[in-house]
Amino acid sequence: MRSTFDLSPLYRSTVGFDRLLDMLDQAADVEPVPGWPSYNVEKVGEDCYRVVMAVAGFEPDEIEIVQKDSTLFISGRKQPKDETVQVLHQGISDRPFWQSFNLANYVTVTDAKLENGLLVIDLVREVPEELKPRRIEIASGGGPKTIEHEKAA
Numbered sequence: 001m002r003s004t005f006d007l008s009p010l011y012r013s014t015v016g017f018d019r020l021l022d023m024l025d026q027a028a029d030v031e032p033v034p035g036w037p038s039y040n041v042e043k044v045g046e047d048c049y050r051v052v053m054a055v056a057g058f059e060p061d062e063i064e065i066v067q068k069d070s071t072l073f074i075s076g077r078k079q080p081k082d083e084t085v086q087v088l089h090q091g092i093s094d095r096p097f098w099q100s101f102n103l104a105n106y107v108t109v110t111d112a113k114l115e116n117g118l119l120v121i122d123l124v125r126e127v128p129e130e131l132k133p134r135r136i137e138i139a140s141g142g143g144p145k146t147i148e149h150e151k152a153a
Contacts, residue, residue, distance in 0.1 A: 036093070036095075036097055037053055037054045037055055037076075037093075037097055037099075038053070038054045039051060039052060039053040039054065039099065040052045041101075044122075047124055047125040047126070048122070048123070048124050048125075049107070049122075049123040049124070049125075050120060050121065050122050050123065051072075051074075051101065051119075051120075051121040051123070052118055052119070052120050052121075053074065053099070053118065053119040053121075054117060054118060054119075055076060055097075055114070055117060055118070055119045056092055056117035057078070057092045057093070057094055057117070058076050058078065058094075058114075058119075059079075059114075060114050062076055062077060062078055062079060063075070063076045063114070063119060064076070065109065065112050065121065067103070067108065067109050070102060070103045070104070070105065070107075071100055071101070071102055071103065072100065072101040072103055072109065072121075072123075073098070073099075073100050074097075074098070074099045074100070074101075074119070074121070075096070075097065075098045075099070076096060076097045076098075077096040078094040078095075078096070081094075103123070104125060105127075106125050106126055106127050106128070106131075107123050107124070107125045108123065108124060108126065109121060109122070109123055110122045110123065110124050
């Protein structure tokens with residue numbers, strides 16, 4: 001496993017070494033970093049949840065959201081950069097990311113939107129009616145009921 005080096009302090013404190021630093025950046029493998037981007041998991045109602053992820057600089061078509069069984073996968077990969085622009089210091093990360101969330105039974109995604117650099121994913125837990133607890137009435141008197149008794153009535 002290769003370790004990742006953060007070269008941003010060098011970009012901030014050097015001038016004229018752009019080519020050398022670019023070569024070092026390109027030589028390093030770009031792997032998703034665990035825990036990045038930052039995110040919140042919020043409970044917004046009895047059975048409603050929200051995942052809010054900070055994805056500044058990403059466009060909606062650069063982010064993929066997939067729910068498979070009880071796992072939610074969120075990944076992002078930037079499109080190739082405009083070669084006419086030379087970035088001397090990059091404070092807004094554009095590295096790829098991958099995050100997964102284990103979902104409880106019957107939790108599904110209801111909405112996803114990208115606003116002000118935040119990816120907001122709304123989830124709801126919808127338990128089917130046949131699986132919800134139901135109250136059973138207790139009959140009193142009259143003895144046991146059988147199918148023959150019902151046919152006679």
